[in-house]
Amino acid sequence: MSVYKFCILLLCHWFCFAQENGCDLPVVENGKIAQYYYVFKKFYFPMKEGKKLSLSCAAGYSTQSGKQEEQITCKGVAWEPASLCFKKCIKPSLNHGNVHNPKDSYKFLERAHYSCLEGYVTVSGNQTEEVQCLANGWSSQPECHQISDGCEAPRLYNGHYTTTKRAFHVKEILQYQCDEGYGTPSGRTADETECLLRGWSSVPQCTKQSCKELQPVQNGGFYPVKAMYVDRDVVQFFCTEGYILRDSELIQCYSFGWYPEPPSCEEKSNKCPPPPRPAHIILLTDPAVHRNGDSARYECDYNYMLIGSEEIYCENGRWTAPPSCVELKEKLKCAPPPYVENGEVMLQAEVYYSGDRVNFQCAEGYEIQGSSEIICKMGKWPEPPKCKAKSDFCQIPPPLTNGELIDLPSLSYKNSESVEYRCKSYHLMEGPKTVNCTHGKWTELPTCLEPCTVSVDLMRQRNLELKWSFEMDTYFLHGDMIEFVCKDDLDMSEHPEGLKGMCQRGNIRYPTCSRKDKLNACGPPPLVKNGRVLAPQENYESGSSAVYMCSEHHFLNGSNTVQCSDGDWDHPPTCIEPCVLSKEEMERNQIRLRWSFDNKDYFYHGEYIEFLCIDGHENTSPTIMFSLRAQCSDGQIKYPKCVLRAR
Template sequence: MYFFFLIFFFIKESCLVPDLHHGHYSTTQRILKLNETVMYECDEGYHTRGGNTIEKAVCRTYGWSLTPNCTSMLLSLCVTLLPIRVGSNKYLGVSSSLNSLGFGTHVPCLASAAWLRVNPSIIKLTCFLLSEIEHGNFYPRKKSYEEGDVVQFLCQKNYSLNGSDLIQCYDFGWYPEPPICEDRRNKCPPPPQPPNANILTDLRTYHNGAKVHLACQLNFTMRGSEEIQCENGKWTSPPSCIEAKEKIPCDQPPPIEKGTAITEDKMYYTGDTIRYSCDHGYRINGSNEITCKMGKWTSPPKCIETRETCPSPPAIKNGASFGPLLTNYTTGSSVKYRCHRYHILEGPETVHCVQGKWTAQPTCLEPCTLNVDDVSNNNIEMKWRLEGELFFLHGETIDFVCKQGYYLSSSSRQSQLTVQCTHGKIIYPTCIMKEKCGSPPIIKNGDVIDPRLTEYESDSSVEYTCFDHHFLQGSNRINHVSFLWSFDDKSYFFHGEYIEFLCKENHYGAPSTSVFDFRIQCSRGQLTYPRCVERGR
């Protein structure tokens, strides 16, 4: 008989954190989701595969990017007991291995435990060959499997996997265990749910012999067994829930050791609930509430002695805790926190377990990354030239200067060019283009005191004087504001004062006007405005 398999590649959605010898993890989680990262630190005298004390591993679709492992600086191998694998895909004999490494051809393993020191980077760990799976197959098939290899299992028609379809080779062997293919006829569909009943047992798959417990809803009584069983792919007959026609009272709630029922002076019927509290030094184990159901109380809780322990230390953003990783910590225990690279620790480095709670944990303040686009768009550049991607720690200051041809606005202070990195954010200063004016306006019977220039910088001003036998009406000084000359930036003028006008950009004086028509005198509160026309019309 021939079987044909269609191979599908499934994306692995989680990774199991392997046991770590001679080191510890930054988290107590045992399963991480796809693309999540785990940090680990090796004990003194051991290092990661990359030769570091601290390393990280990422959960990928094929397993861990690099399986966490802490190895002695010099791995001890007894030459008479352990062959060495060097580079190629075959095992070398002990003597030839030693000869290829320059150790000669004979190094005995003495009774006094003489050991050969070999660098662990030359040793490749392998997993045992996989056995054939009955009613199924696996892929890929190789003569040997090295650490990191992933194998997928599939079953024949009418068979289904019991276990994980993907397993990976780790330094400690295959994980998880290879699955088996089971006949689907040995499984049952989801259990039947009678009207007004609840299923109390929830399983992913139901094999022969699996049992499910059911319970009736309030004001319903059960007729039949509260338990059904999977037999040869079918469920035994389920019970039925019959509505109760009269209220059935419950007795007084049952007492519990080291605790008290909080009751009222009344009768309790189906649906009524009461709560329990424990004596000092004890706590509730389970729900603190029981319910009256058809004349009987549900099972009461127990009061157990309080042990002041803390759970796993809380995780912090951009950092991790280091120390012995336990599921519970006794009062007085402590762990330390460290921040990721370029992050600043704010708060206590060490937190303590006190009366079942951890003291306040620190925070890791984010660094700032200089954004070249923001720098360019704000017309600034760094005062000190630095190379590479620029990071600034929280609290550090950055000095900027305006680009050539730009300056700070008159309302800004020079100190605004020095900014501080705050929680990963930089508020960039803004420089504006230096504005220039042409020559100041010509006035009749007068001129500027200083020699005229073709261009004037922003914030410049000029002073006028009249020719002999003439006197000045209006301000004797005009200022450069927004590309234009302005007479003291006034919005009103007195009778007899003169106002100088200019045409807007892309406009010019009407053909019937002259230069002098743009110098208007205020007369009895009235102004005769000159006329400008758009170019091209």
């Protein structure tokens, strides 16, 4: 084989391998990606070459390029740039010293130099020092300490010293212990500090520990490994070769502790294949691979009788013996369907046989509890549903755009119960943070008002420059005023009080520096179906902009901001209608919702809905991945279809 052919085969092998493997779920410390990527990890990952993810750093952290949010791209089997968030380093505030060539903030790996006044020294005891911005902040906190021949023990909260002595000579050691639930800066319960010429080597302090220490994982491990974990820290677990994780791969630290519980590692040999499926038998449990100790339940097709145990178990990688189904010679008759108080059977028959099914409906003012359909099996009806008076319970609280619930949600809430929301970093909350359950409905959600960043392109179009250059990468809160100046040789006479733009929900209303030849103004912005303009005006100067907002549940497609340019408006966005779930279509296609949280009034454009076949029916396209998964598109849902299972 020629060298050329060998190289081609090698490259092909590498490319195919990369395509097959793709990029795994990135581990983001001090940041996050959208939560649904964690929930549906098996669907999204490994992600294909060229796919992008939006990485968002926590408040006070930024990517290596200094941004709060950045897109990372799958290149082969790795993400580029790396999914890392670094602590921002702000300009040191020095007493008794000076920073050389100071900046308002420093990016990862940038350096700063500072010097101390006479009679004061740096952290290392020198007159001048260089510090570097590292992943967790400055390599050493820039400080100037007065030269002294002794130290005084500072006041210690949530802990105590091991001695009553309060004055210490240079080189003496002070030991201290933290109270239960609190820890030292290094994550221990006790620590010590040394008296130096510049003061204490480290300031004694005890801070609250948010989450308990993670125990070592037998036959596995986790990362990142830290002495102390605080609220919102995420930890990823892994197992050594020959072992697999049992339970969630990712856990998160909350104010109440870890959720979910840390997983464990078990031998692969303990895994069982999908449960056996003898003829005329119906598997009632999830057919996915099971682990040691798990069980699978069966029942027979109609007019077949179960012989053996209806439940089998996974034991050391093998299933116990499954039951069999024997055909009955005659159809078994069933008694009339059971009575349901405040309900009735729809479309009654004179005689019922095994395999027949009936549907119940409740009287007005009542709602069904349990499945509305029951099936007669082996001549007997199962327990029917119940009709209960409509309650005041609320379902899972609705999601908040640019915000989240402070605590994990419950499946239902009683009347007058409440939940509390918070907004993302740099987002201002408008409205009450507490939302109440009132007679089955949640009170109005607050609004998280988006921050703004300046656009170089928009400033260029309006002949503007920032008055303060250090604000270029700054986040401006809703309502903040940003100061601008005109570029050279441009008319500023129309703005005697200075050029200012206001941040309004993520958009800056930029002023304009006029040229000598006045440009045409615009009338009202174009109308958008199911949308409106925020703070509309009759006339807009050239260079000014208007912001659109869609009606509730509608999806905004395109930019929410349009600009007036010499009398003409940019092309406006569209507001795409939501989808309404049709119970009639679901019944017609013999399907039901897979997840209870999908039982809601509206689905946004682009949202997915998952379904299951009702009992006794099967998917018409079992080989197609996610064939029982539909997407809301332009207000329409294309429902999947199930048919009666062949006997």
